[in-house]
Amino acid sequence: MITLTDVTRRFGSGSGQRVAVDRLSMTIAPGEVLGLLGPNGAGKTTTISMIVGLLRPSDGRITINVPGVAGELDPFDASAKSHLGIATQSVSLYDELSGKENLRLFGSLFSLSRSTLAARVEECLRLVGLTDRADDRVAAYSGGMKRRLNVAAALVHDPAIVLLDEPTAGVDPHSRHALFEIVRHLKSQGKTVIYSTHYMEEAQQLCDRVAIIDHGKLLALGPVDDLIRKHGGSSIVRIQRVNADAPDVTVTDDPLEALRRALSESERANVKSAAVQSPDLQAVFLTLTGRELRD
Ligand SMILES: Nc1ncnc2c1ncn2[C@@H]1O[C@H](COP(=O)(O)OP(=O)(O)O)[C@@H](O)[C@H]1O
Numbered sequence: 384m385i386t387l388t389d390v391t392r393r394f395g396s397g398s399g400q401r402v403a404v405d406r407l408s409m410t411i412a413p414g415e416v417l418g419l420l421g422p423n424g425a426g427k428t429t430t431i432s433m434i435v436g437l438l439r440p441s442d443g444r445i446t447i448n449v450p451g452v453a454g455e456l457d458p459f460d461a462s463a464k465s466h467l468g469i470a471t472q473s474v475s476l477y478d479e480l481s482g483k484e485n486l487r488l489f490g491s492l493f494s495l496s497r498s499t500l501a502a503r504v505e506e507c508l509r510l511v512g513l514t515d516r517a518d519d520r521v522a523a524y525s526g527g528m529k530r531r532l533n534v535a536a537a538l539v540h541d542p543a544i545v546l547l548d549e550p551t552a553g554v555d556p557h558s559r560h561a562l563f564e565i566v567r568h569l570k571s572q573g574k575t576v577i578y579s580t581h582y583m584e585e586a587q588q589l590c591d592r593v594a595i596i597d598h599g600k601l602l603a604l605g606p607v608d609d610l611i612r613k614h615g616g617s618s619i620v621r622i623q624r625v626n627a628d629a630p631d632v633t634v635t636d637d638p639l640e641a642l643r644r645a646l647s648e649s650e651r652a653n654v655k656s657a658a659v660q661s662p663d664l665q666a667v668f669l670t671l672t673g674r675e676l677r678d
């Protein structure tokens with residue numbers, strides 16, 4: 384459905400040049416929820432911006448295939464726009480307009496009939512749980528409500544491909560849960576979803592496959608279970624030392640040895656707690672980068 388081939392994006396020039404996305408290649412299948420997982424600055428937003436045609440790659444190529452549309456589309460083709468819906472990382476809504484007026488405005492950018500637009504606006508408001516606040520000004524919405532409306536604005540024209548750039552950043556648990564349900568609903572409708580996050584648990588819970596990105600490079604791509612099997616090691620040992628802010632995390636095939644070392648006669652007094660856990664995406668990231676992915 385979407386193919387990235389050696390996509391690179393550089394910003395700036397000379398010694399100030401920065402490679403935000405570095406020879407990224409991957410294929411996103413129709414109907415899948417693909418997670419882009421990486422820390423701040425990994426290149427998630429830059430990648431998404433290139434897929435939706437907001438930013439041109441410096442090198443490489445992106446093609447989009449939409450069911451029922453002959454040939455490959457370039458994200459910059461005008462005809463690609465109606466198949467792509469994006470909820471940007473920074474909420475882009477009109478504060479002075481109501482929720483409903485915002486959706487009407489975003490929907491009016493596409494050539495929908497008046498009745499289709501009205502029906503889509505209602506449906507999207509319902510999907511994000513804002514029907515009873517539809518006529519309130521967005522300025523009066525909570526952060527989580529704005530996030531949900533921002534996602535609804537990406538869906539009004541019923542695109543086949545939906546890109547959500549850190550949709551849960553800083554939202555309350557209720558809105559976070561609602562956003563999860565929205566992604567599941569989109570998947571059940573056969574939409575292709577690209578979901579960027581720096582939260583492991585979200586990628587783990589929501590995504591069919593996860594692309595782990597760091598410094599603009601794709602480090603690993605696959606279903607969560609495969610990534611864990613391949614890169615997660617057999618156990619994680621977490622040692623919290625008395626004077627440390629964060630625990631020491633080790634990915635190991637020999638958790639007993641790691642515990643024995645941590646709890647040896649000379650070390651024991653410094654240890655507040657020790658735990659052995661089964662591997663998760665965090666262990667995968669640690670193995671691949673040598674660093675922890677923290678919030
Ligand atoms: N318009 C820009 N000009 C210069 N540098 C940029 C620009 N946009 C992003 N970058 C840089 O590119 C890198 C990747 O950024 P971004 O794609 O926003 O990462 P993420 O979304 O994963 O946090 C960062 O180092 C960022 O500072």
Ligand SMILES: [Mg+2]
Pocket residue numbers: 427428429472548549
């Ligand atoms: Mg970003």
